[in-house]
Amino acid sequence: MSRQYLAWGSADNAHPVDIFSLAVTQKQVISASGAPSLKVHSTVDADFPLVQSLDGAHALGCHHVVTDVSGTRAVSAGFAGDVKVWSCQDGYWSADATASANLNDLNVWAVALSEDGQYLAGVSQDGHIGVWDLNADGAQIRDHETKGSFGTCIDLSPDGRFIASGHENGAVYIFTTEHARMPFSLSGLVKPVRAVAFSPGGKILAAAGDSKVIVLYDTSSGEQIANLSGHSAWVLSLSWSTTGEYLLSSSFDGKVKVWSIDTKTCVATQSETEKAVWSVKWLPKTARSEAFTTGGANRSVAFYREATGG
Known part of the structure; x- marks a missing residue:
């Protein structure tokens, strides 16, 4: 069964250059780009106004930004190898100088936050995976070693049991956080x-x-359970819906797809732009209809919501 998503609005030219990463909270979306500033837009108001600009966050620009579930902590990673921790109070973000100072020389590429915001996971250009306790001023508690290929992406499972990393040589690894071991080195992707x-x-x-x-993998066995084919260009970003029923993906050719996990098929395609969509995120579900946000080479933060009869 196909679904339809309609353009809901956008923050046009939110950044002067490509937007590389988006992070969402219950009421805001944070966007990061090749420019030094992070931008915070409200998702409560219909015109998605800019509510804060974190100027000078990363001198050489920022390629990853993530938040915890409650929206009280965020972490951003810049092109200079710098990592910044941010705290939010009453909708206003400020730098966590203590935690940031201890993380300044990590030289990690991709980052992920645990749901409660306590643990930061990062993967470096030499393939190392580290975990840091942000409630202990950024003290490192784990160091996992892979086979040395550039770590391009990372995620923490919502229950905190697993860390997954993706690499330039096509490798995908899953580590258990409890025993700090790697049960699975996953096959199936031969390219970055x-x-x-x-x-x-x-x-x-x-x-x-x-x-x-x-590629979809079963985390208990490491087995491939499905291949979702349909994109004609590099897939740049993935995001699961709150219920896990749908997976959102964006690609280098500007297309965004919604996949049904039940049927393993694409149920919607958005193609508002022909430029790369570097990041896509579902918004927290607050009403009956699902909604998501996109950011990329068109320098705008766009919003889409499901077309409903109600």
């Missing part, structure tokens, strides 16, 4: 992996990249 994402229940890992195919 650009996105890994755990389902809300943590039972499925989705991975995708330059092979243009989204």
Whole structure:
């Protein structure tokens, strides 16, 4: 059964250059780009106004930004290898100088936050995966070693049991956080992996990249359970819906697809732009209809919501 998503609005020219990453909270979306500032837009108001600009956050620009579930903590990673921790109070973000200072020389590429915001996971250009306790001023508690290929993406399972990383050589790894061991080195992607994402229940890992195919893995066995084919360009970003029923993907050719996990088929395609959509995120479900946001080479943060009869 196909679904339809309609353009809901956009923050046009939110950044002067490509938007590389989006993070969402209950009421805001944070966007990061090749420019030094992070931008915060309200998702409560119909015109998605800019409510804060974190100027000078990363001198050389920022490629990843993530938030915890409650929207009280965020972490951003810049092109200079710098990592910044941010705290939110009453909708206003400020730098957590203590935690940021201890994380300044990590030189990680991709980052992920645990749901409660306590743990930061990061993967580096030499393939190392680290975990840091942000409630202990950023003290490192884990260091996992892979086979040395550039770590392009990382995710933490919602229950905190697993860490997954994707790499430039096509490798995908799953580590257990409790025993700090790697039960699975996953096959199926021979080209650079650009996105890994755990389902809300943590039972499925989705991975995708330059092979243009989204592979679904069973996290208990490491087995491939599905290949989702339909993108004609690199897949750049993945996001699971709150219920785990749908997976959202974006690609280098500007197309965004919604996949039904039940039927393993694409149920909607958005193609508002022909430029790369670097990041896509479902918004927290607050009403009957689902909604998502996109950011990319058109420099705008766009919003879409499901067309309903009600």
